Amino acid sequence: MIDIRPPIKATNMKKHHALQHLLKRLQKQPKTLAPFVSLLLILSVTALITPGFLEIKFVNGHLYGSLIDILHRGTPTALVALGMAVVIGTRGIDLSVGAVIAISGAVTAVLTVNTDWPVWIVIACALGSGLVCGLWNGLLVSIFNIQPIVATLILMVAGRGIAQMITEGQIVTFHSTALNAIGNEFFLAFPIRVWIALGMIILTIVVMRKTSLGLFIEAVGANVRASRLVGIEARLLVLSAYIFSGFCAALSGIIIAADIRGADANNAGLWLELDAILAVVLAGASLAGGRIYLGLTIIGVLIIQTLTTAILTSGLPVQYNLVVKATIILAVLLIQSPTTRQWLSKRFQSKRRQNPKKGQNSTSSQNHGRADQ
Amino acid sequence: MIDRSIRQHLSWFDTLKQHLLTTVLCVALPVCSVSASAESLTIGFSQIGSESGWRTSETESIKAEAERRGYNLKFSDAQQKQENQIKAVRSFIAQGVDGILLAPVVETGWDQVLKEAKRAHIPVVLVDRGVDANPDLYLTKVASDFREEGALAASWLAAKTNGKCNIVELQGTVGSSAAIDRKAGFDAVISNFPNMKIIRSQSGDFTRAGGKEVMESFLKAESNPKKDICALFSHNDDMALGAILAMKEAGIKPSKDILVVSIDGVPDIFKAMMDGESNATIELNPHLGAPAFDAILAYRAGKTVPKWIKANGPLYLPDTAAAEYNKRK
Numbered sequence: 108m109i110d111i112r113p114p115i116k117a118t119n120m121k122k123h124h125a126l127q128h129l130l131k132r133l134q135k136q137p138k139t140l141a142p143f144v145s146l147l148l149i150l151s152v153t154a155l156i157t158p159g160f161l162e163i164k165f166v167n168g169h170l171y172g173s174l175i176d177i178l179h180r181g182t183p184t185a186l187v188a189l190g191m192a193v194v195i196g197t198r199g200i201d202l203s204v205g206a207v208i209a210i211s212g213a214v215t216a217v218l219t220v221n222t223d224w225p226v227w228i229v230i231a232c233a234l235g236s237g238l239v240c241g242l243w244n245g246l247l248v249s250i251f252n253i254q255p256i257v258a259t260l261i262l263m264v265a266g267r268g269i270a271q272m273i274t275e276g277q278i279v280t281f282h283s284t285a286l287n288a289i290g291n292e293f294f295l296a297f298p299i300r301v302w303i304a305l306g307m308i309i310l311t312i313v314v315m316r317k318t319s320l321g322l323f324i325e326a327v328g329a330n331v332r333a334s335r336l337v338g339i340e341a342r343l344l345v346l347s348a349y350i351f352s353g354f355c356a357a358l359s360g361i362i363i364a365a366d367i368r369g370a371d372a373n374n375a376g377l378w379l380e381l382d383a384i385l386a387v388v389l390a391g392a393s394l395a396g397g398r399i400y401l402g403l404t405i406i407g408v409l410i411i412q413t414l415t416t417a418i419l420t421s422g423l424p425v426q427y428n429l430v431v432k433a434t435i436i437l438a439v440l441l442i443q444s445p446t447t448r449q450w451l452s453k454r455f456q457s458k459r460r461q462n463p464k465k466g467q468n469s470t471s472s473q474n475h476g477r478a479d480q
Numbered sequence: 481m482i483d484r485s486i487r488q489h490l491s492w493f494d495t496l497k498q499h500l501l502t503t504v505l506c507v508a509l510p511v512c513s514v515s516a517s518a519e520s521l522t523i524g525f526s527q528i529g530s531e532s533g534w535r536t537s538e539t540e541s542i543k544a545e546a547e548r549r550g551y552n553l554k555f556s557d558a559q560q561k562q563e564n565q566i567k568a569v570r571s572f573i574a575q576g577v578d579g580i581l582l583a584p585v586v587e588t589g590w591d592q593v594l595k596e597a598k599r600a601h602i603p604v605v606l607v608d609r610g611v612d613a614n615p616d617l618y619l620t621k622v623a624s625d626f627r628e629e630g631a632l633a634a635s636w637l638a639a640k641t642n643g644k645c646n647i648v649e650l651q652g653t654v655g656s657s658a659a660i661d662r663k664a665g666f667d668a669v670i671s672n673f674p675n676m677k678i679i680r681s682q683s684g685d686f687t688r689a690g691g692k693e694v695m696e697s698f699l700k701a702e703s704n705p706k707k708d709i710c711a712l713f714s715h716n717d718d719m720a721l722g723a724i725l726a727m728k729e730a731g732i733k734p735s736k737d738i739l740v741v742s743i744d745g746v747p748d749i750f751k752a753m754m755d756g757e758s759n760a761t762i763e764l765n766p767h768l769g770a771p772a773f774d775a776i777l778a779y780r781a782g783k784t785v786p787k788w789i790k791a792n793g794p795l796y797l798p799d800t801a802a803a804e805y806n807k808r809k
């Protein structure tokens with residue numbers, strides 16, 4: 108049989124080889140690698156568009172640059188996504204986190220302005236409001252068996268109203284050195300809020316993975332009945348997952364309020380629940396429960412935040428912001444889709460079958476081509 | 481049905497009677513306009529709701545103006561729902577009020593109820609927003625002109641910088657009329673100055689957090705922000721307040737290193753001007769009661785009323801900020 112295809116250059120061959128290698132690895136460990144690859148791709152494309160995007164300077168004893176901004180801005184979403192991941196693990200969803208952010212921010216601001224209480228009590232009250240909200244959601248889901256999307260929708264709608272009642276519809280501004288530090292100051296070159304988030308992330312991962320709690324939560328998400336039969340207290344676990352999510356959202360709310368030194372009941376954390384759900388899904392979790400990746404969820408958050416910051420620094424006309432963001436997210440999701448991966452690997456395998464020497468010995472393939480000419 | 485038409489006739493009759501009375505008074509008394517303002521009117525006011533501080537102060541201002549004039553104001557809060565507003569307007573018509581103030585929550589869907597008011601000879605004054613309907617159906621619109629606000633901000637900036645300035649712009653929510661028109665008005669003025677240009681423009685969604693995040697990215701994108709950026713034009717005060725925080729955190733002195741001009745006149749921006757962190761704000765005038773009531777009086781006196789009464793607020797500078805802040809607190 109005569110091969111009539113044109114000769115393939117050696118460099119091309121190498122590229123194909125590298126790509127194949129990557130695809131193989133993606134196939135083997137798709138869940139862990141895909142979010143990292145997406146993040147690196149987005150970062151490198153942004154660096155090409157906006158020179159100096161990856162630059163980090165040392166200003167006034169702390170790090171300064173767009174990358175630090177991404178960490179700084181991503182903190183609230185990361186905290187919310189952490190709680191969301193645990194809830195999604197139990198086959199639930201928490202739509203109320205944005206409203207809980209508004210409530211905890213409102214509590215922080217109103218208590219700071221209207222009382223002389225020390226800041227740690229104010230923070231404790233705000234966190235407490237989050238725990239109560241989480242308890243409410245958890246009771247509706249685990250005791251009354253209301254479907255999570257509807258149960259949390261109630262607080263999503265009512266919560267912002269509660270926050271508006273607390274602030275009386277105004278943006279309440281406050282001055283507190285401690286809260287300001289949480290919102291904007293640095294410790295060991297990094298923003299304090301990033302350290303707080305990092306602490307929460309590590310703590311959650313350790314508790315979830317070094318104890319059997321994570322396993323139990325995923326078991327409940329995968330099959331409630333089976334997990335009950337083996338003696339897992341499913342109701343309590345689901346309840347605590349929502350309480351944890353409420354706590355994370357409240358912490359995020361304190362940070363958001365501290366950031367602008369005021370509580371904006373109408374806008375604080377608006378649509379953040381959607382970003383959090385997206386981050387959890389980008390990490391490879393299943394919304395059907397039973398499968399979550401905490402560390403990768405944080406990478407998912409960084410992907411979303413990198414996109415936001417990149418679009419803002421790129422000088423793109425505002426009308427295009429949302430479409431560009433959505434297109435890139437779609438591309439990331441497509442990369443992760445099993446169908447796309449199967450299709451890609453099939454294409455490569457069929458190519459290899461047609462030309463078995465290709466990719467093994469570049470010189471012989473070149474000779475082959477020349478002989479045909 | 482019959483009941484309603486009788487009532488409409490009656491109210492029309494009432495109007496005629498009052499017209500005659502006013503005419504008689506005008507003939508009898510040498511100063512006509514004074515006597516007109518002395519009569520006590522019953523006015524219905526359908527407000528959207530109380531979603532922002534600005535709207536609350538608009539409501540309070542209109543209530544205070546009605547009280548000052550001795551009018552009987554029937555107030556209805558629609559809680560952001562058009563059907564509530566339509567209900568309120570219908571009940572005002574049924575009560576045979578002398579005039580209706582309407583702050584429409586959306587632009588469309590008003591034709592029918594406006595026709596009913598027209599049939600009952602009750603003048604409707606739109607406040608702070610317009611509607612998409614035949615202008616014959618309402619008396620007038622009392623609202624500020626967003627284009628003029630943008631133009632005023634640009635004119636102030638041009639005068640302040642002798643027409644030489646690199647501007648960064650914080651836009652409002654994409655597609656909102658306030659964002660589109662404020663930008664258009666601003667652009668129209670700076671296009672006359674070859675050395676004034678907008679170097680960066682992004683949306684901060686009219687929020688403090690949005691303004692802060694976008695300003696941070698602007699500052700990172702310039703190699704030497706203190707020198708490269710001469711002024712910030714923000715479509716509202718809240719975004720400017722967020723941007724001021726971002727500048728301070730980056731070690732830049734707002735209002736000194738980078739000029740700050742914004743629109744709305746919320747109390748906190750006056751506080752910022754007192755602290756020397758902002759340069760100017762243009763008030764979005766919430767005192768729409770007086771021009772709206774005057775329009776109704778003019779209608780009753782048989783005068784023609786323009787279809788858009790522009791109620792633009794003034795530009796405030798730091799020198800009067802303390803007094804204005806105390807007024808608004």
